[in-house]
Amino acid sequence: MTREPLLLTPGPTIVPPSVLEALGRPTDHHRTKEFQAVLKEVGEGLKKVFGTAQEVLILTSSGTGAMEAAVANLLSAGDEAIVIRGGKFGERWGEICEAFGATFTPVDPLWGKPLDLKALEQTLKQHPRAKAVFATLCETSAGVVFDIRGLRRAITAAGVPALLVVDAISGLGADSFAMDEMGVDVAVSGSQKGFMLPPGLAFIALSPRAWEAVSKSKSPRYYYDLNLAKKAWADTDTPWTPAISLIIGLKESLKIMLAKGIESFTAGHRADAEKLRADVQKMGLELYADPACASNAVTMIKVPAGVDGKELLKQIRAKHNIVIAGGQGKELVGKVIRIATMGAVGPAEIQAGLNAVEEVLAEMQVKNG
Secondary structure (H helix, E strand, O other): OOOOOEEOOOOOOOOOHHHHHHHOOOOOOOOOHHHHHHHHHHHHHHHHHHOOOOOEEEEEOOHHHHHHHHHHHHOOOOOEEEEEOOOHHHHHHHHHHHHOOOEEEEEOOOOOOOOOHHHHHHHHHHOOOOOEEEEEOEEOOOOEEOOHHHHHHHHHHHOOOOEEEEEOOOOEOOEOOOHHHHOOOEEEEEOOOOOOOOOOEEEEEEOHHHHHHHHHOOOOOOOOOHHHHHHHHOOOOOOOOOOHHHHHHHHHHHHHHHHHOHHHHHHHHHHHHHHHHHHHHHOOOOEOOOHHHEOOOEEEEEOOOOOOHHHHHHHHHHHHOEEOEEOOOOOOOOOEEEEEOOOOOOHHHHHHHHHHHHHHHHHHHHHOO
């Protein structure tokens, strides 16, 4: 058994030793030239990871904070939006819209299946006043990656000037993403996934069109007022007290990512995910997500009939100290398991997880007769 739990969950993920060391350094004051130098360095690194020439603002929150900031700053009560669901996190976009009085029309691909882009185009044509399309890069509750380029094409084809807003919290660094090249207007992410940090930081980048929408939004906001964040960032600062230690750690995690190059970093996760899916099938297990849209960040595996998926995960933790995620949503709880291939997770960790699954599953199936 390993001394520390091996995290193969889609967040939080493994924190590398060099990042742990950085997190443990003494806390500096955040209104100093020294810390401003750190902010400047991580700001440039984040732009490379996001694939954007725009500034990437840092918020002290989980990724959901950046999602809320996007809705609160882009929309006003009564505005229309399109929300692509197909999973728990796509559903979250709709819940946030409702919290701020915006109405939304859902587009609901089957969980684990690709989005019908023609259906989205038709929905947009029926709702020409929609101000934004909210989407998810990697929907971890369904194990899928959505075609962001295709989404932009569908919006353009519909002739609707809607902003494309993407939750890249789980997918960034594992699934291919380039904000500017893909025509994304707002992208959000978080620290505890591909960035290999504990939870507590969120990131958001906006296109010039999105900033124009921010100037017109009448939704109430205070802590998540992006105008304040933008003004402070112009002076290499933050409007509120930032998570200093996490930003110091972010400097180190960005070094790891950019030393490989973000394309190579992403390609490594793609290779790991492809091998994992192949190995799962060799074990005689069935994958949940359609191969046409399977994410490189997380792989969902169907639990064999007659096996309690929750008990399977419980025994893997007890016997091997390996943490694997279960299903989300009442239809999938106990029916699937999810193994992450993001951040610092590599071939050795994935193999350890698969070995544990195979061993415990065999024991449970023998016991069940």
